[in-house]
Amino acid sequence: MLEVEGLTVAPPAGHDPPILNDVSLALAPGQVVGLVGESGSGKSTLARCLLRLEAPLCIHAGRILLNGRDLVGLSRGEMRRLRGRQIAMVQQDPAAALDPIFTLGSQLREFADTHARDLVDAPSERANGRNGQGLEGRIDALLAGVGIDRPGRRHRQFPHQWSRGMLQRTLLAMAAWPAPPLLILDEPTASLDPPIADRLLLDLQQTVTERRLAVLLITHDLAVAAQVCQSIAVLYRGRIVESGAARTILSNPSHDYTRALVASADW
Amino acid sequence: MTDGPVPPARMPPVPPYGNRRRRPRRPGLVSNPIAAIAWVLAAAALLAAAIGPAVVPHDPLSPIAGLRLAPPSWAHPMGGDHLGRDLLSRTLAGARVSVGMAIAVVLVSAAVGVAIGLIAGACGGWVDDAVMRLTDTFFAFPEMIAALTVAGLLGGGGGHMLLALGVVGWMRYARLVRGITLSVREREHVQLARLNGVGWVGIVRRHLLPASIAAVIVMMTAHLSRSILAISGLGFLGFGVQPPNPEWGTILLEGRSYILTAWHYAILPGLPIVLSALAFNLVGDSLRDRYARTAP
Numbered sequence: 001m002l003e004v005e006g007l008t009v010a011p012p013a014g015h016d017p018p019i020l021n022d023v024s025l026a027l028a029p030g031q032v033v034g035l036v037g038e039s040g041s042g043k044s045t046l047a048r049c050l051l052r053l054e055a056p057l058c059i060h061a062g063r064i065l066l067n068g069r070d071l072v073g074l075s076r077g078e079m080r081r082l083r084g085r086q087i088a089m090v091q092q093d094p095a096a097a098l099d100p101i102f103t104l105g106s107q108l109r110e111f112a113d114t115h116a117r118d119l120v121d122a123p124s125e126r127a128n129g130r131n132g133q134g135l136e137g138r139i140d141a142l143l144a145g146v147g148i149d150r151p152g153r154r155h156r157q158f159p160h161q162w163s164r165g166m167l168q169r170t171l172l173a174m175a176a177w178p179a180p181p182l183l184i185l186d187e188p189t190a191s192l193d194p195p196i197a198d199r200l201l202l203d204l205q206q207t208v209t210e211r212r213l214a215v216l217l218i219t220h221d222l223a224v225a226a227q228v229c230q231s232i233a234v235l236y237r238g239r240i241v242e243s244g245a246a247r248t249i250l251s252n253p254s255h256d257y258t259r260a261l262v263a264s265a266d267w
Numbered sequence: 268m269t270d271g272p273v274p275p276a277r278m279p280p281v282p283p284y285g286n287r288r289r290r291p292r293r294p295g296l297v298s299n300p301i302a303a304i305a306w307v308l309a310a311a312a313l314l315a316a317a318i319g320p321a322v323v324p325h326d327p328l329s330p331i332a333g334l335r336l337a338p339p340s341w342a343h344p345m346g347g348d349h350l351g352r353d354l355l356s357r358t359l360a361g362a363r364v365s366v367g368m369a370i371a372v373v374l375v376s377a378a379v380g381v382a383i384g385l386i387a388g389a390c391g392g393w394v395d396d397a398v399m400r401l402t403d404t405f406f407a408f409p410e411m412i413a414a415l416t417v418a419g420l421l422g423g424g425g426g427h428m429l430l431a432l433g434v435v436g437w438m439r440y441a442r443l444v445r446g447i448t449l450s451v452r453e454r455e456h457v458q459l460a461r462l463n464g465v466g467w468v469g470i471v472r473r474h475l476l477p478a479s480i481a482a483v484i485v486m487m488t489a490h491l492s493r494s495i496l497a498i499s500g501l502g503f504l505g506f507g508v509q510p511p512n513p514e515w516g517t518i519l520l521e522g523r524s525y526i527l528t529a530w531h532y533a534i535l536p537g538l539p540i541v542l543s544a545l546a547f548n549l550v551g552d553s554l555r556d557r558y559a560r561t562a563p
Contacts, residue, residue, distance in 0.1 A: 051462055084463035091462075096455035099474055110473065114463065 001214045002027040002050075002182050007062035009042075009049055019045050019057060021238040027214040029181065032204070034229035034246065035218045036261065042238045043218045047184045050216070051087055052079045066182060085118050088175040092187040094167035098159040104170075105155025108139045111174055118178035120211070146173050146203060165196035169203055176207045183207075186218045201228050222265040226250055234258045305549030312543040315362035316370070323356035327513050336529040346531040348521060358536050361513035365502075366543065368425060369494035372432040373487050379433065380440025381476075381483060387441065388448025389471050399445065402438045410435045414497060418506040428507055432497055436490065443486055444479045451478045481558045488551030492544040499540045515540050 004025040010018035020042045027033050037043050048054050050064060052071055064071040066086060071079065091097050098107055112119060112135050121138060143151035146169040159167060168188060175183060185204070189197035205228055208215055219225055225232050226246060233243035234255065242255040253259045325331060325343075334347030345354035387398040405413075417431035451457060457474050465473070495515075501507040502516025503523075510517060515536060522532035 053458075053461065080464050080466060082464070083461070089459075089462045091455055091459060093455060097459045099456045099477075101477055111463065114465065 001029050001067060002216075003063075003065040004046075004050070005063045005065070007046070007049065007064065008060045009045060009054060009057050010060055011056065012058045014060070017238060018060065019238055020049070023062070023235070023238070023240055025216075025233055025240065025243070027182065027216060029214050030208060030212040031231070032208055032215040032217055032229045034225035034232040035216060035235055036220065036222060036225050036232055037235035038220060038261075041235045043220075043235055044186055046235070047089065047186050047216070047218055050182070050184060051083055051089060084115060084180070085178050086180055087182045087184065088178070088180040089184040089186065090168070090171050090175050090188050092190050094164050094171050094191070095159060097171055098167065100159055103156055103158055104162065105139075105157075108142075108155070108170075108174070109135065112139060112177075115178040120177070120179040142173050142177065143170065146170055163196075165192055165199070168192060168196075169200055172200065172203055172207070176211060176213065179211050179213070181214060182216070183213045184216045184218070187220070188217070189219070189221065189224055197224070204228060222250065222261060234261070302549060302553040305546045305553065308542050308546035309550045312362065312366050312539070312546060315359055315539075316366035319359040319362040323353075323359050325353035325356045327352060327356040327360040328511055336525060336532065338529070339531050339535070345535045346529070348518070348532055349525060349529075354518070354532065354536060357513040357518055358515065358539055361515045361518060361536075362539065364425065364508050364512070365495055365498055365515040365540070368429060368498050369491055371429055372436060372494045372498070373490050375429065375433040376436030376490065377440050377483060377487055380437035381444050381479065383437065384441040384444025384479070385448055385471055385475055388445040389452065389467055389475060391449075395445070398441070402441050405435070405438045408435065411497065411500060414501060415504065415506060418501055423506050423509050425508060428498060428501055431501070431506075432494060436494070439486060439490070440483060443482055447479045447482060448475045451475055485551055485555040485558070488547050488554060492547035492551070495540060495544050495547070 002025070004023060007020055007023040008018050009020040023042075023046060025033070025035075025046075035043050035046065045054070045057065049057075049059060050071070052074065059072055062072070066082070071082070074082070098104070116135070119138070121141065139155075140151040143154060146166075148154055148166060148170070154162075162170075168191075172185075172188065188204075189200055192200060201224065204215070204217075207213065217225065217229060229246045231244060232246045232249045233240050234249070234257065235241070236255075236257045242249060242253065242258050249258060250262060253262050320327075330351035331343075331347065331353060332351065334343060334353065335351040336349055337343065337347040337351075339346045343353050343355065345358060348354055348357065383398055383402070387395045387402075413435045414431040417434055418427055421427040421430065452470070452475060457470055460470055460474060498507060498514070499516030499519065502514045503520045504516075505520065507516055508514040510521070518536040519533065519540075522529070522536060526533040
């Protein structure tokens with residue numbers, strides 16, 4: 001599905017060591033891979049590279065294969081058509097991810113219009129029985145699917161009137177709506193309270209099961225990684241220092257950094 | 268932490284999201300008496316520009332016997348001019364030019380400036396540098412002198428005045444919009460739009476332009492009052508609308524010669540200039556307090 005091979009990323013003039021140094025990674029459909037590492041280790045840079053939004057950095061070496069197609073060679077226009085449809089992303093702060101001057105309804109509609117041909121209603125949304133009523137009905141079903149009551153009224157509200165948990169769950173549902181083969185989550189729970197974060201992760205597990213997405217979950221929280229990831233890659237100073245099944249890595253870390261990470265984790 | 272993933276903590280079920288508090292009301296548009304007066308005066312100026320020439324009590328172009336330099340009276344509240352024409356009628360008719368032309372100047376300047384600012388801010392890099400140095404160059408000329416030069420080269424008249432004031436009016440919009448664009452385009456919601464495959468045109472249309480609108484409207488009202496002054500100034504210096512057509516600055520120019528013998532001729536036609544400029548300035552302030560203070 002997604003294979004990253006020997007990805008090396010640095011400023012155009014080069015940098016020693018590179019920001020990302022010979023990074024390799026593989027994801028299969030239906031699999032959640034955790035990318036764990038401290039601040040500045042290159043986690044978010046890797047996510048931006050996968051979307052080819054690495055500027056002002058440059059990809060100096062390596063390949064990014066999405067279903068066998070190398071993203072490194074694609075033109076801007078080709079890449080733009082992939083974003084949102086083939087690779088979607090959810091960012092850390094849901095409140096900043098939406099335009100503060102438009103209602104949520106208009107932003108949901110705009111998203112749905114942009115991706116109208118690719119939208120796939122999840123079984124859980126179809127179960128709400130509101131499908132087949134055009135885009136509005138499908139948006140309402142999407143909102144109902146993430147536990148938002150009276151969606152019709154909610155349409156007229158602005159992002160600041162929603163809680164972060166509501167926004168992030170909605171953003172996750174939106175990102176997964178066009179059923180992108182690859183979904184990247186950049187610290188999705190970092191700004192949420194623990195119970196809300198927990199609920200978002202349950203949403204995520206349900207989405208992955210329903211849609212067979214491959215998910216790259218970026219986090220610095222090992223508890224989050226332990227909860228939802230089948231395998232984990234540990235990024236340290238731009239290098240993948242350890243990767244493998246989540247259970248193995250968490251119970252039997254081999255690299256010094258991972259050991260320190262596991263020891264310091266707050267379960 | 269020795270054996271495998273930790274099971275999710277048992278949490279009580281989270282109740283469905285309920286209603287949240289309504290937004291607190293923002294201060295009203297007409298929150299103090301001065302703002303209220305300003306809105307009324309501004310509305311009057313706009314109304315005069317819209318229907319002024321249609322409701323004049325007398326013909327603004329033809330003299331009335333015995334009205335030459337006559338002081339204000341009940342029949343002619345602003346008196347007569349040096350040819351015996353009714354000054355109230357000339358002032359009302361002049362609003363079409365003075366205020367209407369100012370609106371045209373503001374709209375043209377805003378359209379050009381906003382477009383240039385969006386291009387500079389959205390493109391960045393050398394385009395931004397080139398466009399903003401051009402803007403700086405235009406800023407380097409004193410506004411009134413540059414307008415006088417353009418109007419002087421082209422000669423008087425409405426279209427030339429519009430061009431002259433448009434040439435010197437767009438730069439503030441360009442700077443304002445570029446600044447807003449530069450900050451908004453780095454915000455996460457714009458980044459997210461890019462992540463979703465929205466192109467630059469869509470981002471400009473959906474995010475950058477709407478984010479600039481509040482500030483641009485406030486700047487337009489302030490610009491409107493400066494344009495009224497500038498148009499009257501050009502008229503007063505003889506570069507505006509040519510006699511016998513009435514225009515506030517031109518009327519003042521004619522009245523200037525009689526300031527010692529007919530005070531009303533040089534004073535009363537100046538009042539609408541002062542009052543409308545003041546009113547649009549205060550309206551701009553009240554709009555800013557209401558909308559642009561928290562604008563992105």
